[in-house]
Amino acid sequence: MVFTIHSFYLIMMLYRAELIFEVVSSPINLDHEETGALELPRTISDGVAMRILPLGDSITWGSGSTQGNGYRLRLLTLLSENPVTYIGSQRSGSMVNNNNEGHPGAVISQIEEFASTSLPLRPNIILVLAGTNDVDRNIDLSHSPERLESLLDKLIGACPDAVVLVAKIPEIGDEVKNAVALAFNAAIPDIVDARAILGAKILTVDMSSVKNFTDSLHPNDLGYSQMADVWYGGIQEAAERGWIQEPIFVPQHNHTACGTFLEWNDRFGKIATGVGSGDSAFVSGWQPAGKLAAGGVGFSIEGGTVQSYGVRVADMDGDGRDDYLWVHPATGAATLYLNGGYKDGAIDWISKGQIATGIGESTGVMFADINGDGRDDYLWVSNDGEVTAYINGGEQTGGGWSWTSLGVIAGQGTGGSSTTTRFADINGDGRADYIVVGSDGSLNAWLNVGPGDKPEWYPLGIIATGIGRNLHDLEYIHLYDLNNDGRADYIFVGEDSSATAYINNRAGSKGLVPNWINVGNIAKGVGAPSYLVKFGDLDGDGKADYLRIYQDTGALDVWFNTGSGGAYLVGDGTRFADMDGDGLDDYLAVGPDGAIQLWRNHGYDTSAQKWNWEQQGQIATGVAQRKNIRFADLDGDGLADYLVVDEKSGAVVFWRNGGRQADGSWGWTNEGQVATGIGAGAGVQFADIDGDGMADYLWVAENGAVTAYLNGGRGSDGWIWNSQGIIATGVGASREDVQFYDIDGDGLADYLCVNHIDGSVSEWRNGGLTDKAWRWNPQGQIATGVGNNGLTIQFADLNGDGRAEYLSVDPDSGAVTMWVNDCFGESEGGNGWQNKQCSDPGIDDATLDPGTRWNAVDTTSAWVAALKQWNSNTLPGHLSFSQQMNMNFYNALFETETNMTTIMSSFASNFAPIKDTSTIAKQIIDFAGLGFGLVVSPVWNIGTLKDIVNSIISGSLTITKDTSIGGVKLSVQNNLEEAMSNLLAYWLKAMIALNDNLFSGSTSSLKSLTLLIKDGHVLNFIEKPGDNTIRDFIEQALFAWLIPKAWSLSNEGFYPVILDSGEACSDANPLDKYISDDTAKETSVCYEGHLYYFVSASGKYDDCRPNPGGDGCGDGTYFKTLPGMAALDAGTYGKVTKTDLVQGALAGYHANGNRNGWPVANPGDQATPDTLFAHGIHSPGVVMIPICSPEVAVDGWRKHNTKAPGYPCLDG
Known part of the structure; x- marks a missing residue:
């Protein structure tokens, strides 16, 4: 036999030393010592589907077996020619479909009770093993046969079509007890025969052949294999009698798990055009309330500071009403008056005295809710934009206020200052985002993505273009929520105190940049200067009121906001739930008041070639606000119920769904409060995590951790909730990103993290309760996003296969585009x-x-x-070969690391010594992910694989978010040479981690492997880059990044800039006003016919410009030559040239809308691998040298705001 298979393909086929052809075809248990003839599995009853209920005690659960699978995995292998699904509320063992109804320690009467959970799923085969614990514990043995009869009668009555196999219990190690067991076993055939005579499909199977045990009761792996053989024989006998029929269709609980991995298919495209109605346009309104705060809280200090400068309004106690604070101008100390509510024309102000001692001048003091707990935190913004934060813990029991320091939460370099910085919630997640106001009123934003108290910032870039003119006072710009939609609106206050507003509507596109709706003038003004106008919610209605501050006293005149409209879109009310119990989730349009319009889902109409929705009209009038409503099947009848969650406590009121009535109306029954709640209602979700058909109560904390209460149904004293404690500790995602849906169709809701920026999805598959802990199996990223943000993404089972589809809902129309959740190989899998x-x-x-x-x-x-x-088979695999997969990459990294000392010894002398080598640590951490992408992308960019490996590259960039991999820590280095060597070692470990992930067995890894080998992609010889080629990639990535860093961090105080001459290429110096002829000659670059120069705006502008008193530059010109020009001309370091750097800088400039200050390329962005494939170091966000005309550079140099992004090219 001749195979010309690439070694990569061969390795995958031999993974875990299991030849694919052997593992799949052989039903012999290879884990025990006994050998036997090869027995090929046979089709039973023409391939009938088997829905098997394993019912019993700890033996059914699998106690004593190495992997906890008991007899079930071996039996599944024997039945491999038939579709088999195990059902049951228990989950045990390493196998994927590990459902069962085995309860350790259960006696016969308890097993009868436990059976009630799974019998509604209508198994067509029931495997009964009961009585071992009755015998072992000597429980009323004389009546144990009667208890067995009761159990069997219950099974036959509930599932008369099912085959019931009743096992004699295995022998017991204790001689006395085994004698009792033999007597009990002797009674079983008569019990079974009595029911068979009456027509029941019931048989006895004998487990006395089981001889291998771990203790006196439980078989070992070999014993369980023997048990599987006995069960298999019983199933064969039932089949020969013609008893096994297709299982009864139970639409609401289709638990057939996908055995491979999912694929998203957009074959149906847009399946609904959208229904429902959005809010009317925003209309402003103001109710004058007069002077509601007398002021006089502060005091004048030396210099004549006035009272108004210290006034702030912020919600300090989380009651929804803004309180009055006065901040000391010199120290930042804060004095608080709590807002006790508005009544009879006045606000009850409650003095709390000084609650914070302050850390700096009041100009930098701001209050905003950083961690989403409802209380505004204390922030101090320095003149260069650095932000220090203290979390507001509220009033302490014994008096005083609680503050927890977070330290610096935002560093310098954003272009922000105490006057240009704002904190406001842009996306409505309850966390204040970081915003810098430009001189034209534009907004540059960083999204606060949590998930804990200390924020992580995601750069959104420019989210508002401003008002079209420069502003001499940025106090004109305010960001407050005017319409109670949770998102801050843009307010411009004119010099006459009039106000113009732009309402912040959420958009559907990727990135979360708002859709600003111009609503024009909203307030005529009150005759005060603009700096004495503020906004704050004093009456707690969620809408910012208009405040006029008196300069001398700090008193407040208030106009309550009575505006309306603009608060919600059509898509805000789009929901999906199975309201009629047919197994298909229906389309709901939920109004703001909780009223429901229903369109029943009848699936795809092949004749009409469209999805079939049947309008039902209004089925519920609504009893609560939309945000407090959940839809879930609480009682297990297959119909989604209407659940109202208390916003503060998480308590639940249950309206039972009675379905469509004879007159066409919908039936609802108020069952009252069924849960008291454990926390804020925003954290409450319902999902079936244990597979019993009833939705469980889940409380998701702000950091994504999950506390669960399993739904036990209605009891005599109320609804039963069985506490499971914390079942998931979180995955670094915030509460808003966590959803629970059954993705693989096993009947258990999985943990999903939906990225709210790009709509990508990562999955942790629900493995059920194992060893007293809930198991979540990481599947990696299962969806890359479709160009929309995560707020538009929902999941629902629209085709009734038990697996949730990926849906994108248009915010403006409610239109729905569907990606079907297909299982790879669902139509394949034959044995030819x-x-x-x-x-x-x-x-x-x-x-x-x-x-x-x-x-x-x-x-x-x-x-x-x-x-x-x-x-x-979820046993851990051996991945020692993963390094061999990329030996050339390994060798190239090793050689580069070995040569780093030699390479770097000349680097500093050519470009510039770095003044503080410790600063390179932070720089390297920031570069690690992007640099790895620059190196890995061209290595994988081979042959036909280019378009396939994007997910692999994206995975590698995700890996590099960790600052420590395989023992290599990026933060550990003493000098530049060691730092760079450390980075190379880190990249090597990242490559090994990439390969480990590729072969982890997760959904994403299996999909990547499949794409790589599909259709024989790697059967042909593919030329791989050699060591030298890869080393070129590595060095080019390193030095394209390091050269600009060396300039900016040097002892010489360089501020590199590329001057665009605006002229065609020539030997002349068209910028003789700005650079000398020698500088022009040394620094010039001709790129695409245009002439550019590499120079530095060194020092301060006045020190280096021509003037009568002397010239700091020494050559009568402004800009200074950067060192290393000759090395760049020669491509000495990584073959990087001046042309490369110009091309990279222009890419960043153009990608940023022809503006400087572009962000570093985001390794987490799904588009990054494509860009790196195509452009390498010329990709946007790799080269960070600003580029502009000399006039713009001189203007920025004169301002000398060196921390501003793009300095000295300060556009606008």
Whole structure:
């Protein structure tokens, strides 16, 4: 036999030392010592589907087996020619479909009770093993046969169509107890026969052949294998009698798990055009309330400071009403008066005295809710934009106020200052975002993505273009919520105190940049200067009121905001839930008051070629605000119920869904409060995490941790909730990003993290309760996003297969686009490949094209079978070969690291010594992910694989978010040479981690492997980059980044800038007003016919410009030559040239809308691998040298705001 298979393909096929052809075809248990003849599995009853309920005690659960699978995995292998699904509320063992109804310690009467959970799922085979604990514990043995009869009668009555196999219990190690067991077993055949005579499909199976045990009660792996053989024999006998029929259709609980991995298919596209109605346009309104605060809280200090400068309004106690604070101008100390509410024309102000001692001048003091707990925190912004934060813990029991220091939460370099910085909630997640106001009123924003108290910032870039003119006072710009939609609106206050507003509507596109709606003038003004106008919510209605501050006293005149409209969009009310119990989630349009309009889902109409929605009209009038409503099946009847969650406590009121009535109306029954709650209602979700068909109560903390209460149904004393404690500790995502839906169709809701920026989805598959802890199996990223942000993404099972689809809902219309959740290989998976011979041309003829050979031996079916086996065996694999997968990469990194000392010894002398090598640590951490992408992308950019490996590259960039991998820490280095060597070692570990992830067995890894080998992609020889080529990639990435850094961090105080001459290329110096002829000659670059110069705006502008008193530059010109020009001309370091740097800078400038201050390329962005593939170091956000005309550079140099992004090219 001749195979010309690339070693990469071979390694995958031999993964875990399991030849695919052997593992899938052999039903023999390879884990025990006993050997036997190879027995191929046979189809039973023409391939009938089997929905098997394993019912019993700890033996059914799998106690004593190595992996906890008991007899179930072996039996599943024996039945591999039939579709098999195990059902049950218990989850045990390493196998994927590990459902069962085995309860350790349960006696016969308890097993009868536990059976109630799974019998509604209508199994067609029930495996009963009950009585061992009755015998072992000597529980009323004389009546144990009667208890067994009661159990069997319950099973037969509930599932008369099912085959019931009743096992004699295995022998017990204690001689006395085993004698009792034999007596109990002797009664079983008569009990079974009595019911068989009456027509029941019931048989006895004998477990006395089981001889291998771990203790006196529980079999070992070999014993469980023997049990599986006995069960298999019983199933075969039932099949020979013609008893096994297709399971009864139970639409609301389809628990057939996908055995491979999911694929999103957009074959149906837009399936709903959208229904419902949005809010009317915003209309302003103000109710004058007069003077509601007398002021006089502060005091005048030396210099004549007036009272108004210290006035702030902020919600300090989380009651929804802004309180009055006075901040000391010199120290920042804060004095508080709590807002006790507005009544009878006045606000009850409650003095709390000084609550904070302050850390700096009051100009930098701001209050905003950083961690989303409802209380505004204390922030201090320095003149260069650095932000220090203290979390507001509220009033302490014994008096005083609680503050927790977060230290610096935002560094310098944003262009912000105490006058230009704002904190406001842009996206409505309850966390204040960081915003810098430009001189034209534009907004540059960093989104606060949490998830804990200390924020992580995601750069949104410019989110508002401003008002079209420069402002001499940025106090004109305010960001407050005018319409109670949770998002800050843009308010411009004119010099006459009039106000113009732009309402912040959420948009659907990726990135969360708002859609600003110009609503024009909203307030005529009150005759005060603009700096004495503020906004704050004093009456707690969620809408910012208009405040006029008196300069001398700090008193407040208030106009309450009575405006309306503009608060919600059509898509805000779009929901999906199965309201009629047919297994298909329906389309709901939920109004702000909780009223429901229903469109029943009848699936895809093949004749009409569209999705079929049947309008039902209004089915509920609503009893609560929309944000407090959840839809979930609480009582297990298949119908989604209407649940009202208390906003503060999380308590739940249950309205039972009675379905459509005979007169066409919908029936609802108020069952009252069924849960008291454990925290804020925003954290409450409902999902079935244990597979019993009833939605469980989940409380998601702000950091994504989950506390669960399993739904036990209605009891005699109220609804039963079984506490599970914290079942998930969080994955670094905030509460708003966490959702629970069944993705793989096993009946258990999985933990999903939906990225609210780009709509990508990562999954942690629900593995159920194992060893007293809930197991979540990481699947990696299962969806990359579709160009919309995560706020538009929902999940629902629209085709009734038990797996949730990925849906994008248009915010403006409620239109729905669907990506079907397909299971790879669902239509494949035959066994024809097992019969292929080595003489088959598809195997033997190496001249055939890869696709032909792939299909000739039905390799897809073999791969599907292998994936199913992989998913059913979750033992950890050995990944020692992963380094071999990229030996050339390893060698190149090793050689570069070895040579780093030699390379770097000349680098500093050519470009500039770095003044403080410790600063390079932070720089390297920031560069690690992007640099790794620059290196890995061209390495993988080979042959036909380019378009396939984007997900692999994205995964690698995600890996590099960690600052420590495999023992290598980026923060550990003493000098530049060691720092760079450390970075290379870190990249090497990241590559190994990438390969480990590729072979982890998660959904994302299996999908990546499948794409790599599909259709024979790697059957042909593919030329891989050699050591030297890869080393070139590495050095080019390093020095394209390091050269500009060396200039900006040097002892010489360089501020590099590329001057755009605006002239065509020539030998002349068109910028002789700004640079000398020698500088022009040394620094010039001709790129695409245009002339550019590399120079530095060194020192302060006045020190280096021509003037009668002397010239700091020494050559009568402004700009200074940067060192290293000759080395760049020669490409000495990484073959990087001046042309490369100009090209990279222009890419960043153009990608940023022809503005400087562009962000560093984001390694987490799904588009990054594509860009790095195509452009390498010329990609936007790699080279960070500003580029502009000499006039703009001189203007920025004169201002000398060196921390501003893009300095000295300060656009606008």
